[in-house]
Amino acid sequence: xxxxxxxxxxxxxxxxxxxxxxxxxxxxxxxxxxxxxxxxxxxxxxxxxxxxxxxxxxxxxxxxxxxxxxxxxxxxxxxxxxxxxxxxxxxxxxxxxxxxxxxxxxxxxxxxxxxxxxxxxxxxxxxxxxxxxxxxxxxxxxxxxxxxxxxxxxxxxxxxxxxxxxxxxxxxxxxxxxxxxxxxxxxxxxxxxxxxxxxxxxxxxxxxxxxxxxxxxxxxxxxxxxxxxxxxxxx
Ligand SMILES: N[C@@H](CCC(=O)N[C@@H](CS)C(=O)NCC(=O)O)C(=O)O
Numbered sequence: 001x002x003x004x005x006x007x008x009x010x011x012x013x014x015x016x017x018x019x020x021x022x023x024x025x026x027x028x029x030x031x032x033x034x035x036x037x038x039x040x041x042x043x044x045x046x047x048x049x050x051x052x053x054x055x056x057x058x059x060x061x062x063x064x065x066x067x068x069x070x071x072x073x074x075x076x077x078x079x080x081x082x083x084x085x086x087x088x089x090x091x092x093x094x095x096x097x098x099x100x101x102x103x104x105x106x107x108x109x110x111x112x113x114x115x116x117x118x119x120x121x122x123x124x125x126x127x128x129x130x131x132x133x134x135x136x137x138x139x140x141x142x143x144x145x146x147x148x149x150x151x152x153x154x155x156x157x158x159x160x161x162x163x164x165x166x167x168x169x170x171x172x173x174x175x176x177x178x179x180x181x182x183x184x185x186x187x188x189x190x191x192x193x194x195x196x197x198x199x200x201x202x203x204x205x206x207x208x209x210x211x212x213x214x215x216x217x218x219x220x221x222x223x224x225x226x227x228x229x230x231x232x233x234x235x
Contacts, residue, residue, distance in 0.1 A: 001036055002035060002038070004040065021101075022054055023054040024197070025194045027039075027054075028194040032189045032191075032193065040057075049064045054069065089185050097195045100174075111212065114150050117210075175221055175222050201226050
């Protein structure tokens with residue numbers, strides 16, 4: 001059976017299957033594609049081939065990176081989710097995916113690791129699987145490295161009101177593209193919905209009450225979409 005290596009699950013009140021949107025993306029894809037899998041908890045991503053999670057172990061074949069994982073799953077088990085997509089929709093899906101994974105991602109990191117109210121929740125919840133004595137040291141080191149990523153991405157150089165503005169522009173763009181459809185491209189999910197759900201839920205379902213979350217909750221098609229995917233695949 002496919003093994004999905006990911007961070008240990010967050011507490012129930014986080015309302016998401018993983019702290020990491022990339023891990024959620026792969027798990028959502030596996031569910032949408034109806035591929036059986038089991039989860040393996042990994043505490044230290046530095047031991048992974050690319051130093052990051054998620055990774056899958058598919059019968060001994062180790063595949064890191066959510067994008068390459070989905071490519072592998074498509075070629076090994078067929079591509080029923082995306083088979084009917086037009087070239088135009090594939091290109092559009094690709095652009096949306098990149099916007100969320102390579103841009104909105106750093107804004108989510110900012111609100112969880114740098115913004116103090118978010119950090120106080122991350123600090124108390126993300127490190128629970130670590131043995132007590134090493135916890136304070138590790139969490140400070142990890143925070144430092146996450147904040148460095150936010151700064152180096154350029155997001156952390158903006159004042160807070162601009163971070164909200166920049167993040168909301170992404171979410172509003174998704175809302176306009178989604179309109180009132182069930183999934184991004186119609187009645188049935190595609191692999192792009194795995195990314196969309198993972199990043200939107202990571203923003204609005206978790207208890208980090210960021211200004212971006214509060215503003216996004218005003219977009220009714222986004223909140224309905226997140227609820228719909230969650231009810232269908234993670235009930
Ligand atoms: N491009 C990768 C990104 C994965 C990623 O950034 N994972 C983060 C968690 S959200 C991670 O493992 N970070 C650990 C680190 O950078 O030390 C993918 O699509 O899987």
